Amino acid sequence: MTFVTIAANPLQAQNAAEYDVVIRNGRVLDGAGNPWILADVAIHQGRFVRIGRVTGRGAREIDARGRYVSPGWIDMMDQSGSVLRRSGLAENKLLQGVTTAIGGEGGTPVPASGIVEYFTALEQQGISINFGTYYSQAQTRVAVLGPSPRAPSATELDRMKASMDTAMRAGAMGMTSALIYAPSSCATTSELIEVARVAARYGGVYASHIRGEGAEVVQSVREAIEIGERAGLPVEVFHLKVAHQPGWGILMDSVRQVVDAARSRNVDVAADLYVYTAGGTGLEATIPTWAHEGGRDSLRQRLADPVVRTRLKGEMRTGSPGWWNIIEAAGGWNGVVLVGAQNPANAKWENKSIARIAEEQGREPADVAFDLVAQGNGRVMAVYHMMSEQDIETALRFPWTSIGSDAGAVAQIGVADAGQFPHPRGFGNAPRVIARYVRERKVLSLEEAVRKMTSWPATRMRLADRGVIREGAWADVTIFDYETLTDAATYDQPTALPKGVEYVLVNGVLVIDAGRHTGARPGKVLR
Template sequence: MFDLLIKGGLVIDGTGKPGYLANVALSRGKIAAVERNLSLEIPSATVLDATGLVVAPGFIDIHSHTDRTITRHPGAGSSLLQGITTEISGNCGGSMAPINDKTIEMFKRLSGKDGLPEPPWRSFGEFLDHVEKLRPGTNQGLFVGQGTVRACVMGREKRYPSEDELAQMKSLVRQALEEGAFGISTGRAYVPGCYGSFREIVELCRVAGEYDGLHTSHIQDQWSKIHWSVTEIVEITRRAGVRGQVAHMKVVGKDNWGRAGEILTILENARSRGLDVLADVYPYTYSQVILLRNLLPKEFSRMEPDKLKDALSAPGASESLRKAFEADPGYTASRLDRMGIIHCSRTKEFEGMDIGEAALALGLDVFSAVVKILLENDLEVKTAGIMSEADVREIVSHPMAMFGTDALAGDPEEDANRGYSDLHPRHYGTYPRILGKYVRQERALSLEEAVRKMTSMPAERLNILDRGLIHRGYWADVVIFDPLTVEDRADLDNPAAPPVGIKYVLVNGEIVVKDSKLTGVRAGKVLRAAHHRMVY
């Protein structure tokens, strides 16, 4: 007798081939039978009726940041509700391991939680062991972050490493790979990883390449210099002998809209020369959500709301703001006018404009416009880098792009009560949005191709050989959804709204979502890259 039978569903098996009706039997956490003869009696302890539903492999999120929250929210409810069964984090150059005495503060900042006790791990392997003891809700895998490694050796120093320091960094990367890292991530726009030179990145990626690990990169510039930044990743791929991945590929800023084809062509040309470089993407027209008040220099952004409103209402506030930006130039100050206004609690007419356009409409300079918009909305304004729908659609539908959330797993109840926050809807809606908007409504992708990009494509990219397909012997990570109703409900007004149409989710054969509700079962495993070793 089998443990569980999924009966009568349309199996979209992850290969990209047309779906077929079948019964799927599970035993001891794995897929034991896929039977197309629906009349054949299959004894089972539990039966799920999947008539009219799609049975697909669980979704594999190749670009997650859940390592930052998994110790606080091991249930990973926000991920499970949208069908994610495996999360690969440690992206954008920042991983929660390895750490040392130099990087404890970075650990607190990445986890978003000050006042945490000192973490009970130091090495990469110790972190994975710690997560394993928590019994996570989803399967957890990890890249080692180049920024994290640099910080362990050099702190936040803005200089080239000595040869000894470079050797120490390479040793940390090698240790992480041998302890289960799936590769290395770089955050070419983030401190301290951005201080690494081209040579430094190539040297570290060369270590990953020796293990057939993946190099995934948040590129230096997703705005006007995106062609240069994508080309850099191609060149790192060539020189280091490593497989490359452009993380959350997008074209940001209205001045750059329409350039998706240009950067995709760079990757196509690289692949035609034999370089193994691909991309991932999330299906939204705005990047990380940032409250406008948090874009202000520290002397303003750290004020309590009432004090900030008083400061912005004072005579000469816009001039004080201008001087503060000039005194602390950085990533934000250099493109403040091009940041998009994506949500206002009151002045809806500014939504969809960038700050420069809003200033022009108001007849004000940028700093005066920021002050006015913040005060008129009682500080409730959300901003982000903004992308065009046409560019997003072109990348989403391209054969070289798989899907990822760029999110972190959270607790649905806690997130629903956060108030006006910077929570991005992708935390709850990424995969249902693809299935609802881009598959059913717009037909930019076939259902079979979309599921492949969510399952076997990232599994193959990560060299995970026993997940991502509905095949016998594979782990029973399964999502069962209604293709006629599945869609995201999370938006900027209610970013923690759960999706609809995801009926059941199974992780390693256990039912973790039933009738679109979390069951409370935590059945995830920690995945350690084997790097081509035969490990049973």
């Protein structure tokens, strides 16, 4: 008589499994731009170990029949550096299929000397996504000069470079600048080059919110390229856009020509973008740069002075040195919508344009904006409607563009967070690339869209063994239903959750299981 031994409990069954996870019968996209193959994918100890026909069993089996199995999606312009310290779940990112985020437009949430401890704390508390960050040149400035707009002396510049050196040794991914905001806007091209040379010594990238994204966008891209070329490091243009209606359909191709020319002479330059026609930033961006000197309290004092207000209103019409006129970019105050008043008394005005608020109050729009900024208990946020669909589609077709949301994780889904910026890109950017620009508008093939969110950004950021489904690579995986994949978030409902992302694995661990966060925190800090 033959006896068959049956496992007495699930633990014995798991011990008998050959793999940790096996994904079966999926349409596997390798991330490199190749067509899908029908295959099983086996994962063990955080990495892909077999792709093809897998006969061994997994401790967890996922049937992906009729679904696409993609490398995990990479957000090239993330804003999660601060929130991950409070909550590492990053649920709104993972529900979009994002497994890796690159933050740091404004730098790290700690000074250079604290980055090692910051990274260690993230690892000890646990994060659900992989996360890396840049260090900002503005941080080096403030550490030495405070909020002063003046140029550094030679000694001060050396101290700034030492700050960047400390950050790079700690594992920062490179240097950023955000050149429409004070005090970053006070940095000259030569100053940026000098500090960037330090980041270059460690293989860092120079990534920039360029000095202007309107009529001056081409010359601003040229400046970014000059910094990278002279400092000897790759250049990433953050959230590429043409925020200038007269230049819609024209200037984006001019940017392409400038970038292609630089690449042809061996300058490693590329860009990322989010796929919405409205951007978002603080309402204070509508105020000329000089008024910010000395910090927030100094700005408030100036805004309380009628003489200063009159000057600022004049410069909003005529322009001001070193200031990008974001009001003009939005086509006037009708295109500037308050979304985060940071003051309960002003919350009633949220989701209305500054022009509409001014009309209801019987006042000038500029005065409304000044008061909202001055009365905010934190950074007052606005959405700026200033881009065109045509330019988004044009930029998506450039082979060197990737996808970045310019949005952070939220501490908790469904709970208002003072640090959360209500823009739909924070909940829908990655799915929207496929739902709108692949399936609906057919701007990209599915394979190319996935490449832009996987192998290309991983290659760009020198993330070894990520962004591809390949034996030996880290098992970051997004499994989605192509037909139902949808970005539900809108400007009116910016936190609506996307649909269609069914399973997400980070470093081989299931984090989204049938559309729900498992609570797992297998993410790694990327240095």
